[in-house]
Amino acid sequence: MEFSLFGEKFTRHAGITQLMDDLNEGLTNPDAIMLGGGNPAPIPAMLERFQTEAKQLLDNGELVKAMANYDGPQGKDRFTKALATLLNKELGWAISANNIALTNGSQNAFFYLFNLLAGEFADGRKKKVLFPLAPEYIGYADSALTENHFVAYKPTIEKLSDGQFKYHVDFESLQVGDDIGVICVSRPTNPTGNVLTDEEIEHLDQIARDKGIPLLIDNAYGVPFPGIIFSQAKPFWNSNTILCMSLSKLGLPGTRCGIVIADEKIINAIANLSGIINLAPGSLGPAITIPMIESGDIITLSEQVVKPFYQQKAEFAVTLLRDAIPDPRFHIHKPEGALFLWLWFEDLPIHSQALYERLKAKNLLIVPGHYFFPGIDDPKWRHSQECIRLNYSQSEDLVRRGIAILAEEINQLYSGN
Template identity: 65%
Template sequence: MSFSAFGDKFTRHTGITRLMEDMGEGLRTPGAVMLGGGNPAQIPEMNAYFQQLLQEMQQDGSLTEALCNYDGPRGKSTLLVSLARLLRDELGWEVSPQNIALTNGSQSAFFYLFNLYAGRRADGSRKRVLFPLAPEYLGYADAGLDEELFVSVRPDIEMLPHGQFKYHVDFEHLHITDDIGLVCVSRPTNPTGNVITDEELMKLDVLAQQHDVPLLIDNAYGVPFPGIIFSEARPLWNPNIILCMSLSKLGLPGTRCGIVIADEKIINAISNMNGIISLAPGSIGPAIAHQMIQRGDLLRLSETVIRPFYQQRVNETIALIRRYLPEDRCLIHKPEGAIFLWLWFKDLPITTEVLYQRLKKRGVLMVPGHFFFPGLEHEWPHTHQCMRMNYVPDSDIIEKGIAILAGEIAKAHREG
C-alpha cells in the first residue's frame, strides 16, 4: 500500500508534529516541565468566568442550541454580526458580517490561505508565501500543498540594554518578486514576542498593495483581543489585508475557533473550503464569544485580566532567567507580546537541537530555534543558537526548568 504525493508530504514527521507530541507526552508524564508548547495559561479569573458563562448559557438554552445545530460554512451568524459591529465601533473599520468567516482554529485558516494564494497556478506558474521577518511561527512551515512554498528574509538585529535584543524587518533586502503570491507576518510574533512597529507594518502594507498581493497578519495574540501585547501597536485592516484572529489565547484553545477578516471575495473562498473540508466550523467557541461581546466582556477582560496576567508573568520569568543565566550566556528578545520568550545562546558550543535533546532527557521541554525559519535561503548559524520558551507555567515550575537549563548550558561550555 502506498500513499499519494499529498499523503507522502503530510505523513512526514514535522516540527509542529513533534511539538504537539512533546506536549501530549509531557502532560502524561508526572514532573515534566512544560516550557515548549503553546497552551495558554489557566488564568483563574478567566476559568471562573467561562464556567459561570457556560452555566448561564446552559440555563437559557443557547449552549444546547450551539451543540445541536450546524452553522453555515462561514460560521455562526450571530458572532459574525456582533464582531463586525464591535470592530466598526471600537476601531472604525469598514467591516460587515460579509467580511468575516470562522474556521476550525487558525491553523486551518493558514492552510486555506497559503494554498489559496501560493503554489501551482492554472497557467503553470508557481507562487510562494513571503515571510518578511524570520523567525516565524513553527506551524506555518509544513502547511503548503507544494514543496518550497515559503521564502523568508533574515532580520536586522538591534542590540538593547540589559542583555536584550529586537528583530526588525530588513527592508533593504526585502524584495517582493513576481513569484510572491502572499506576504505573511505575525504580530506579536510566535516564537519571539516581537511586535513589528506601526511604521514597519505600514511599509509592508504599501509594498503589498504596490505588488497587488494580500498582506496576511496573524493576530492570534494581538489587539483588540486577547490583547497579549505590551508595546504601543495600532491595529490595521483594509481590504488588501487578511487579518487572522483566534479564541485560543483568551483561554479557549479547545474550542478551535479561528477568525478571518478580509475582503468579501476571500471570505467567500474560505466559506467554500469550509463547506468542502468540514461542512461548517464548530459552534461552541463562537457562541461563547458572541455572549462575551453582547455582555461587553471580551475587550474588558482582555484589557483588565489577560494582559496584566501575562505581563506580570513575563517580568517574573525574566528575573528568574537572570538569576541563573547572566547576559553573556543568554540574550533575551525584548518581550513585547505573545506567551513566549526567545532565548539566544550566542556562544553555546552545541546546537540548540542537541540542547533540546539533553533537556528532554531531564524532563524539560523547550523548542529548538531552527524550526522557526521556514524558507530561509542560506544557512545561518543564528538559527541553531536560539530556543523558544513558554513562560505560562507557575513560577516554581519555571524556576525548576531554568535551573536545569542553566546546568546543561554550563556543562556544554565546560565540555567545549
Template identity: 65%
Template sequence: MQFSRFGEKFNQYSGITQLMDDLNDGLRTPGAIMLGGGNPAPIPAMLDYFRQASEAMLANGELVAALTNYDGPQGNDRFVSALAKLLKQTYGWDISEKNISLTNGSQSGFFSLFNLFAGQQPDGSHKKVLLPLAPEYIGYGDAGIDEDIFVSYRPEIEILENGLFKYYVDFEQLTVDDSIAAICASRPTNPTGNVLTDEEIRKLDKLARQHNIPLILDNAYGLPFPNIIFEDVEPFWNENTILCMSLSKLGLPGVRCGIVIASEAITAAMTNMNGIISLAPSGVGPTYAAHMIEQGDLLTLSSNVIKPFYKHKAQRAVELLQQAITDTRFRIHKPEGAIFLWLWFDELPITTMELYQRLKARGVLIVPGEYFFIGQEDEWEHAHQCLRMNYVQNDDMMQKGIAVIAEEVAKAYQQA
C-alpha cells in the first residue's frame, strides 16, 4: 500500500498527537496525575449550568433538533446571528453574521486557515505563517499540507521579581517580507500564559496592514469568553484581523466548536471549505452557546465564574511550585491567562523531553517544551529547558505531581 505525499505527511506521529494520546490514556489510567493536556477544569458551577441547560433544551426540543439536523456549512444560523449581535453591542465592532463561520473545533479551523494562505502559491512561490513569538501553540506545528510553512522568532525575556519572567515580541528582529502570508499569535498564549500587550497587538496589526496580509489571533482563552485572561487588555478585531475563538474552555471541549471571525471574503472561503471537508460543523455546541447568549449568561459566567476560578488556581499552582522547587535557576512565566504554567529550568543538564519521560514513568504527565518552538531556524538551549504544566487538577493531585517534578528536577541537577 502506498500513501500519497499528503498521506505520508499526516501519518507522522506529531507532538499534538502525543499530547492528546497522553490526555486520553491519563484519563483512563487510575492514579495518573494529569498536568499535561489542555482539558478544562470541571468547574462545579459550570457543570451544574450545563446540566440545567441540557434539561431545558431537551424539554423544549432544541437539543434533539441539534442532534438530528444538519446546519449549513457556515454553521448554526441562530448562534452566528446571536454572536454577531453580542460582539457588535459589546465592543461596537462593525460585524454581522457574514463575518462569522464555525468549524469542528479550532484545530480544524486553523488547519483550514493556514492552508488557505501559506504553502505553495499559484505563481509557484512558497509562503509562510509568521509566529512573532515562540514558544507558540503545539497544535500549529504540523498543520500545513506543505512542509515548512512557519517561521518564528525568539522573544525578549524580562526577568521579574519573585521567581517570575515574561516574554515580549522582539520587534527589532521581526522581519516581514514577501515570503510571509499571514501573522499568527495566540492571546493568551498557549503554552506560556503570556498575554500580548495592547501595544504589541497594534504593532502587529500595523505590520500586517503594511504588507497586505491578515493578522490571525488565537483567542481560545480570551475576551469576551471564556475570559481566562488576568491582564487589563482590550479585545481586538478589524476587517484585516481573523479572530479565532472556541467553546472548549467554557467547559465544552467535547462539542468541538471553533469560531472564526473575519472579513466576508474569508468567511465565504471557510464556508466553502467546510462544505467540501465536512458538509457542516456540528450544531450541538452552537445550540448551547446560543442558549447562553439568549439567557444573558455567556459573558456573566465567563467573568464571574470561569475567570476567578482559573485565576485562583494559577496563583495556587505558583505558590505550590515555589514551595517545592527552591533552586534559583527555576523560574515561572508570569501567569497572565490560559490554563497553563510555563516552567523554565535554566542550566538543566537534561532536555525536558528526557524529563518528560522520567515523569511519565512515575505517572505524572506534562508536556516537554521542545514541541512549542515551531518555525525556529536555529537550536536554542532555552527550548530544551522549559515545560508546560496544566494547573486545573485539584490541590491534592497538583501537590503530588509537583512533588514528583521537584524530585526529578533535583536529581537531574545533582547528576550533572
C-alpha cells in the first residue's frame, strides 16, 4: 500500500505525536512521573461543578438530546448566543453569535485557519504563517498541508532578577512581507508561560492591519476563561483579530470544544470547513457549559478557582527548582500563565533531546525544548537546544519527585561528571 503526499506528511513522526505517546505512557506506566503533557489538572471544585452540570443534563433529558442530534456546522446555537452576550457584557466586545464558531478542540481550528490563510493561492502566490516569537506551541508545527508553511523569529531575552528571564518580540528584526498570510501568537504561550504585553499585542495588531492580514491570538489559557494568567494582561479582540479559545484548560479537554471568535467571513469559512470535514462540532462541551456561560459563572470560577490553583502550583514548583538547582546557568522563564515552566539550562553540555532521553530512562517525562521552534531553522542556535518544558500542575508528590530526578541529572551535567 502506498500513501499519498498528504498521507506521508501526516503520518511522519511529529513532535506532537511523541508528546501524545508519552502522555499515553504516563497514563499506563505506573512508575512514570508525567511532567510532560498538556493535560489540565483535575481541580476538585471544577470536577464537582462539571459533575453537577452533567447530572442536571442527564436528569432533564438534555444530555441524551445533545448526543442524539447533530448541531449546525457553526456549533450549538444557544452556546454561541450566550457566549456573545457574555463577552459583550464583560468585555464590551461588539460581537454577535455570527462572530463565533465552534470546532472539535482549538487544535482543529488551527488546522483550518493555517490552511485557510496560508499555503498556495489561486494565482500561484504562496503565503506563510508568521510566529513573531518562537518558542511557540508544538501543536502548530505539523498542522499545515504544504511544506515550509511557517516562519518564526527569535525573541529578545531579558534577564530578570531571581534567575528568571522573559522573552519579548524582537520588533527590530521582525519583517512582515507580502508572503505572510496571518500572524499567530499564543498568549499565554505554551511552552514558556510568557504573556505578551499589551503593547506587544497592540503593536502586532497594527502591523497586521497595515498589511491587511489577520492577527490570530491563541487564547487557550487566557482570559476571560480559563484565566490561567498571573500577570496583568488586557483581553484583546477587534474585527481584525481571530481569537481562539477552548474549554480544554478549564478542565474539559475530553469534550474537544474549541471556540473561534472572528469576523463573519472567517466564521462562515470555519462553518463550511466543519461541515465538510466533521459535519458538525461535538455538542457535549457546549451542552455542559451553557449554564455556566449564561450565569457568568465560567468567569467567576476561572478567577476564583482555576487561576489560584495553578498559580499556587507554579510558585511551589519554582521554589523547589530554585533550591534543587543552584547553578547560576539555570534560568526559569517568568511564569506568567499556562500550565508550564520553561527551564533554560544555559551552556548545557548535551542537547535537550539527550536530556529528555536520560530523564525518560529514569521514568521522568518532560518535553525537550527544541520542538517548540517551528519555522526557525538554525541548528547553531544553542538556546533552542538548552530548554525543556515541565508541566507543574501534577500532584505535589509527583512534582517533588520529578524535580529531584531532574536536579540530580542537571547538577551532574553542570559539574562535568
